[in-house]
Amino acid sequence: xxxxxxxxxLSIGVKPxxxxxxxxxxxxxxxxxSLSKLLSLGxxxxxxxxxxxxKMTYETDNIEYLNENTSYQVANWLKMVSFKxxxxxxxxxxxxxxxxxxxxxxxxxxxxxxxxxxxxxxxDYIFIECNHIRKQLEVIMQIALDNGDEHKVFKFKRQxxxxxxxxxx
Numbered sequence: 001x002x003x004x005x006x007x008x009x010l011s012i013g014v015k016p017x018x019x020x021x022x023x024x025x026x027x028x029x030x031x032x033x034s035l036s037k038l039l040s041l042g043x044x045x046x047x048x049x050x051x052x053x054x055k056m057t058y059e060t061d062n063i064e065y066l067n068e069n070t071s072y073q074v075a076n077w078l079k080m081v082s083f084k085x086x087x088x089x090x091x092x093x094x095x096x097x098x099x100x101x102x103x104x105x106x107x108x109x110x111x112x113x114x115x116x117x118x119x120x121x122x123x124d125y126i127f128i129e130c131n132h133i134r135k136q137l138e139v140i141m142q143i144a145l146d147n148g149d150e151h152k153v154f155k156f157k158r159q160x161x162x163x164x165x166x167x168x169x
Contacts, residue, residue, distance in 0.1 A: 025092050026050075045064070068092075078096060087110050130166045
């Protein structure tokens with residue numbers, strides 16, 4: 001909920017009104033749940049245009065839809081380039097460029113596979129989300145199969161199909 005989101009930010013010393021922008025990588029609720037609350041605080045959001053997000057109604061002009069390989073000025077000192085990653089819904093990764101420090105950061109989460117198209121660029125920081133160790137996931141999935149827990153089997157199959165393993169990462 002919104003109050004949990006605010007409490008989490010405050011617990012690390014960040015006031016919601018101090019945020020420059022909100023970046024939504026994709027529509028899954030574990031990545032977009034607090035969108036309405038943060039938009040209500042006047043924070044600009046960069047989001048993928050998908051059936052689920054596009055049908056939502058927000059009473060704000062603070063939304064910019066992401067496009068592939070597009071540059072955005074997120075803050076006075078921060079530029080961002082969005083690019084698509086391979087997931088089960090439209091999803092984006094980001095390359096950030098701090099114009100003051102001249103440092104760059106690559107950010108990728110929830111992707112099955114990432115085809116890097118920036119071969120001539122050296123990033124100062126790289127953040128890539130790894131969601132599982134394949135062998136462990138196979139053991140957990142077998143236990144769920146043995147117990148007849150179809151929901152968990154579906155969840156783990158989806159995780160294996162659409163998220164990076166440690167080996168792939």
